[in-house]
Amino acid sequence: MLANKRILLIIGGGIAAFKSLDLIRRLREQGAAVTPVLTKAGAEFVTPLSVSALAAEKVYQDLFDLTDEAEMGHIELSRSADLVVVAPATADLMAKIANGQANDLASTLLMATDTPVLIAPSMNVRMWEHPATQRNLKTLQGDGIMIVGPDEGNMACGEFGPGRLAEVPDIIASIRVVLSDGPLRGKRVLVTSGPTHEPIDPVRYIANRSSGAQGTAVAKALVELGAEVVFVTGPADVPPPVGVQVVAVETAQQMKHAVEANLPVDAAVFAAAVADWRVSTASMSKIKKQNGALPVLEFAENPDILAAVSQMTVGRPPLVVGFAAETDDVIAHATAKRARKGCDWIVANDVSPETGIMGGAENAVTIIFEGGADEWPRMTKDAVAQKLAERIASAILDKD
Known part of the structure; x- marks a missing residue:
C-alpha cells in the first residue's frame, strides 16, 4: 500500500524525536519515499545527518534557504507529498497549526499544504491535559487533521499518563489507513x-x-x-x-x-x-x-x-x-x-x-x-x- 507513496515527515522537538528515525526506516522498507523536515527544536534531539542517511534525501530545515526556494519552494514542497506526517507533534506545533501561525518552515508547510495531515502528539502529561492543548486538539480535528495517539505510560520526565508518542507500528498503521483507496474513502x-x-x-x-x-x-x-x-x-x-x-x-x-x-x-x-x-x-x-x-x-x-x-x-x-x-x-x-x-x-x-x-x-x-x-x-x-x-x-x- 505504501509503495511509491511520498511522505513529508515533519520532526518536532522532544525526547520522542528519536523514534522518527525508526519511522523513516520502516516507511522506506514498505516502499515509501520520505522527505524529512527537521524543526529547530527537533534538531536538538536528532541530527540532520542521521535523518538524511535513513531517508536517503536532503533534510529541509530553513524557510529562507534561497537555493531551495529557487529549486522547489516551500509551496511545492508542501504539496508534492501524498501525506504530511508530524511526528512527534509537540504542543507548540499543535498550537501553531490550530491557530494558523506560519513563522518557520514546518508551520509554513502545514499552512500551505492541500494534502492530508496526520499528527502524532508527544508531550508531558500536564501539557497534554492542559485546556489550551485540548482546545487546539478539537480545532485540529474539526479542521480534518487526523490524530494517532498519544499513548499512556511512563515518561522521560518521570511522570505517568497520556502524552507518549504512539508506537511506530501504530503510526504506520494510521498512515496506511489514511492512504487507503478503499470504497469508503471520504466517508x-x-x-x-x-x-x-x-x-x-x-x-x-x-x-x-x-x-x-x-x-x-x-x-x-x-x-x-x-x-x-x-x-x-x-x-x-x-x-x-x-x-x-x-x-x-x-x-x-x-x-x-x-x-x-x-x-x-x-x-x-x-x-x-x-x-x-x-x-x-x-x-x-x-x-x-x-x-x-x-x-x-x-x-x-x-x-x-x-x-x-x-x-x-x-x-x-x-x-x-x-x-x-x-x-x-x-x-x-x-x-x-x-x-x-x-x-x-x-x-x-x-x-x-x-x-x-x-x-x-x-x-x-x-x-x-x-x-x-x-x-x-x-x-x-x-x-x-x-x-x-x-x-x-x-x-x-x-x-x-
Missing part, C-alpha cells in the same frame, strides 16, 4: 462501542458484561475500507483500534452528547451496550451499611440513543445500524426493536450464557432489515465485522 462513520458505567456512588456502578470487542472490530474494519471513523466508546476491555478518532465516555448521557456532537455522518453503527437505567441521584460519597438495612435506590431511564438518532427529522444519517443482544426469542425481539427504534438494520445475536458470545471471540448474528433477515453462520468477531463493514460500504455507495 465519515460513527461507531459506538463498549458498555456504559452508571454510578451508584464513587466506588460502585451499574454496567453489563460487554467487552467492546465487536464494536472495536467493526470500527477497525470500516477504517480498513478507508472510512474516517469517530469511535465513541465506553470503558471497554479492549483498546480502541488504530486510525480512529476516539471519544471516551463513561455514562449513557455522556455517550448521547458525544454522538450528537459528532453528527452528521454518512452512517452510524450503534454497537455499544448502553445501560437502560441509571440511579437517578448517585451518592457523592460511598454508601455505608446501615445495621443490615438495604439501601434504597431510585432509578431513572437512560436516553435511548439509537432511537433518538434513528428518528431525527433533520440530519439523520443515511444509514443507522443498531445491535440487539438477546437471550430468548432473539429474532422476534430484535425485529420488534428495529421497528420500535426506527433504525435501518438491527444486528441480532444470542448472548445466552451457554453461547459464550458475551465476552468471547466469536459471534453468530442475524441482520434484520425492512422486509427480511439475513442469518450468518458463527464466525470470529473480526470476520463478522469485516462482512458487516462491506455491507455498510455497499449501502452507503448505493445511496450515492
